[in-house]
Amino acid sequence: MEYAYDDQNIFAKILRGEIPNKTVYENDYALAFEDIAPQAPVHVLIIPKGAYVSLDHFARDASAEEQVGFMQAVAEVCQITDVKDGFRSIANTRTHGVQDVPHYHMHILGGRQLGRMLQD
Numbered sequence: 001m002e003y004a005y006d007d008q009n010i011f012a013k014i015l016r017g018e019i020p021n022k023t024v025y026e027n028d029y030a031l032a033f034e035d036i037a038p039q040a041p042v043h044v045l046i047i048p049k050g051a052y053v054s055l056d057h058f059a060r061d062a063s064a065e066e067q068v069g070f071m072q073a074v075a076e077v078c079q080i081t082d083v084k085d086g087f088r089s090i091a092n093t094r095t096h097g098v099q100d101v102p103h104y105h106m107h108i109l110g111g112r113q114l115g116r117m118l119q120d
């Protein structure tokens, strides 16, 4: 499968500092920031700094360092946001997954009791 990355997507612009974000955490490999339209009291997006369109692209092509750095950011975000009662991570992917922004991002949602996983 070919993964074509569009560097004009909104998260690429955030990474280049062209549009602002509310940063929650940052390391060499990942940036975490508040979702602009939160669906829960905690709604953070974690994105790799590399040019990956989706979770499967990242899992296939990102280096071990990038993948570990990304997961370390996940751990830090969970600690910072204090989601000790639980949370949901979501990676919407392409058309069936209803992905709007074509730069891999993991949603972390929590801070309240969430509904069941899927609603059509």
Ligand code: AMP
Binding pocket: 010, 019, 021, 034, 035, 036, 037, 038, 045, 091, 092, 098, 099, 100, 101, 102
């Ligand atoms: P999706 O690609 O469907 O997984 O979701 C994209 C998410 O990005 C949505 O939850 C949007 O609210 C969020 N979003 C879009 N633009 C921004 C932005 N400039 N800053 C923060 N979050 C954004």
